[in-house]
Amino acid sequence: MALKTPEQYEESLRKMNFKIYLMGEQVKNPVDHPIIRPSMNSVKMTYTLAQDPKHEDLMTATSHLTGKKINRFCHLHQSTEDLVKKVKMQRLLGQQTGSCFQRCVGMDAINAVDSVTFEMDQKLGTQYHDRFIKFLRMMQEEDLTVDGAMTDPKGDRSLSPSQQADPDLYVHVVEKNEQGIVVRGAKAHQTGAVNSHWILVMPTMAMRKEDTDYALSFVAPADAKGITYIYGRQSCDTRKLEGVEIDVGNARFGGHEALMVFDDLFIPWEQVLMCGEHEYSGLLVERFAGYHRQSYGGCKAGVGDVLIGAAAVAADYNGAAKASHIKDKLIEMTHLNETLYACGIACSAEGHKTASGTYLINLLLANVCKQNVTRFPYEIARLAEDIAGGLMVTLASEKDLCHPKIGKMVEKYFKGVASISTEERCRILRLVENLTLGTSAVGYRTESMHGAGSPQAQRIMIARQGNLEHKKKLAKNIAGIKE
Amino acid sequence: MIGLKYCGGCNPFIDRTALVQKIEKLLPQGFKLSTDKPMIPWEKGILICGCPVACANRPEVKTLARQWVLISGPMIDFEKVPEEKMAEVVAGKIQL
Numbered sequence: 001m002a003l004k005t006p007e008q009y010e011e012s013l014r015k016m017n018f019k020i021y022l023m024g025e026q027v028k029n030p031v032d033h034p035i036i037r038p039s040m041n042s043v044k045m046t047y048t049l050a051q052d053p054k055h056e057d058l059m060t061a062t063s064h065l066t067g068k069k070i071n072r073f074c075h076l077h078q079s080t081e082d083l084v085k086k087v088k089m090q091r092l093l094g095q096q097t098g099s100c101f102q103r104c105v106g107m108d109a110i111n112a113v114d115s116v117t118f119e120m121d122q123k124l125g126t127q128y129h130d131r132f133i134k135f136l137r138m139m140q141e142e143d144l145t146v147d148g149a150m151t152d153p154k155g156d157r158s159l160s161p162s163q164q165a166d167p168d169l170y171v172h173v174v175e176k177n178e179q180g181i182v183v184r185g186a187k188a189h190q191t192g193a194v195n196s197h198w199i200l201v202m203p204t205m206a207m208r209k210e211d212t213d214y215a216l217s218f219v220a221p222a223d224a225k226g227i228t229y230i231y232g233r234q235s236c237d238t239r240k241l242e243g244v245e246i247d248v249g250n251a252r253f254g255g256h257e258a259l260m261v262f263d264d265l266f267i268p269w270e271q272v273l274m275c276g277e278h279e280y281s282g283l284l285v286e287r288f289a290g291y292h293r294q295s296y297g298g299c300k301a302g303v304g305d306v307l308i309g310a311a312a313v314a315a316d317y318n319g320a321a322k323a324s325h326i327k328d329k330l331i332e333m334t335h336l337n338e339t340l341y342a343c344g345i346a347c348s349a350e351g352h353k354t355a356s357g358t359y360l361i362n363l364l365l366a367n368v369c370k371q372n373v374t375r376f377p378y379e380i381a382r383l384a385e386d387i388a389g390g391l392m393v394t395l396a397s398e399k400d401l402c403h404p405k406i407g408k409m410v411e412k413y414f415k416g417v418a419s420i421s422t423e424e425r426c427r428i429l430r431l432v433e434n435l436t437l438g439t440s441a442v443g444y445r446t447e448s449m450h451g452a453g454s455p456q457a458q459r460i461m462i463a464r465q466g467n468l469e470h471k472k473k474l475a476k477n478i479a480g481i482k483e
Numbered sequence: 484m485i486g487l488k489y490c491g492g493c494n495p496f497i498d499r500t501a502l503v504q505k506i507e508k509l510l511p512q513g514f515k516l517s518t519d520k521p522m523i524p525w526e527k528g529i530l531i532c533g534c535p536v537a538c539a540n541r542p543e544v545k546t547l548a549r550q551w552v553l554i555s556g557p558m559i560d561f562e563k564v565p566e567e568k569m570a571e572v573v574a575g576k577i578q579l
Contacts, residue, residue: 119562352535355561362536467496467534 094302100255102192109148206282249434293370297344343369486528495533505570
């Protein structure tokens with residue numbers, strides 16, 4: 001198969017047997033659930049664009065394992081050009097969906113796990129890399145969406161995994177036998193979890209010797225017996241249940257997160273990729289986080305493009321587009337957005353080969369990229385709200401706009417420039433609302449802050465990678481200080 | 484003759500000059516390092532890059548020697564090596 005059609009992707013999800021809870025009820029049909037469906041559409045777009053000759057150069061790659069054409073989300077980066085194309089693909093998808101398209105975590109996970117299992121096997125004589133490659137072949141052949149699952153609930157942050165009052169607050173092994181291992185715990189904030197075919201679980205942080213049971217990586221079918229998903233709420237999510245379109249802001253696309261609970265989940269040895277090798281857990285976290293911090297230089301720039309466009313259209317509809325301060329604010333938004341993208345491209349262009357042959361981004365620049373992402377989307381959102389005006393949060397509902405009696409009042413008094421219908425004005429203002437404080441703000445704002453690691457995590461990496469000693473030597477040389 | 488090729492040195496994580504001096508001392512008599520462009524490719528070469536980007540690791544550079552030992556910041560042939568042991572590891576690889 002190698003490339004699934006979007007229809008085949010949707011059908012493949014329908015065949016899965018997820019155990020999902022949303023607002024206190026078990027969801028039998030997630031694909032058609034009005035709250036979940038838009039997020040499925042976003043992932044589906046990764047399959048749609050891969051079929052389109054206009055986008056295949058970014059959306060597809062040639063497998064280094066089989067030589068076949070595959071979706072780039074299933075690819076191991078074989079060059080810095082691959083790393084650059086990844087960021088461009090993510091920008092494209094952000095532009096096409098105006099939301100999180102969820103499939104990056106799996107791509108970032110396979111690239112990190114590849115090089116780390118290779119190096120682990122070389123040093124320790126383990127057999128994890130062969131198992132991983134076997135899984136990767138299946139992933140590429142069946143064009144699977146894989147959820148890379150890293151973040152544990154973590155409980156009391158001042159305590160290590162094994163010191164927690166409840167040991168399940170970090171994912172850990174509770175039993176090992178000849179067939180495999182039994183796993184308990186949970187992964188939080190799992191992006192795209194219920195739109196995925198498989199999960200690739202990784203440790204949440206560098207583990208110490210006493211936390212060996214928590215140094216764990218494995219793959220499992222996303223609907224395996226023993227996995228329960230508790231779907232996360234989003235701001236304004238119930239608007240999707242109202243049977244309206246305009247008020248949702250972005251009715252077709254969205255993102256989602258879920259709590260993924262492992263209740264004595266059995267994993268056969270063939271699917272285990274790390275089990276107790278605590279000294280490699282930190283390396284895996286560092287590489288996955290690095291790739292994922294690179295990702296944000298693409299996807300957030302793409303969503304930023306949509307928000308900048310929405311603000312500009314709102315200014316047109318308000319009759320304010322020619323005001324110099326509006327033009328200047330749009331320039332500022334563009335400057336910030338392109339700075340995000342520039343770092344994504346830079347850390348890719350400065351990438352390097354690892355022992356397995358897979359290319360890794362420049363970790364310093366990837367962390368600088370993500371540090372900017374923790375700030376700039378907030379400023380872009382603030383400027384969008386400034387340009388849009390207060391109406392984006394005081395606007396009457398779509399049902400009032402369509403009401404037989406008061407509809408005419410809404411139409412009359414919410415009109416902007418005469419040539420634009422009130423409905424069109426409402427649509428663009430609702431999109432700004434959606435991106436800045438509605439369902440898509442989960443991805444564009446708070447995920448920008450905490451996704452792929454909170455700001456402090458990047459600052460630690462920047463300190464480690466910043467080569468301060470070299471800078472000191474440079475200064476001493478210029479100042480004429482002899483060592 | 485052992486070929487020696489440096490990257491441009493904009494962001495070195497290691498002291499490249501000191502490392503090359505240590506390697507030279509560890510090589511047995513008869514082994515000499517050269518940065519001159521060879522008429523025919525060197526049998527072996529040391530490509531010394533200051534950081535993991537290894538920007539000098541390019542196809543046109545690779546044609547200068549038949550076999551390379553790649554130093555990219557703290558790594559030798561993609562494997563992390565403590566700085567104090569780097570010269571020893573490189574010298575060992577050159578003599579193989």
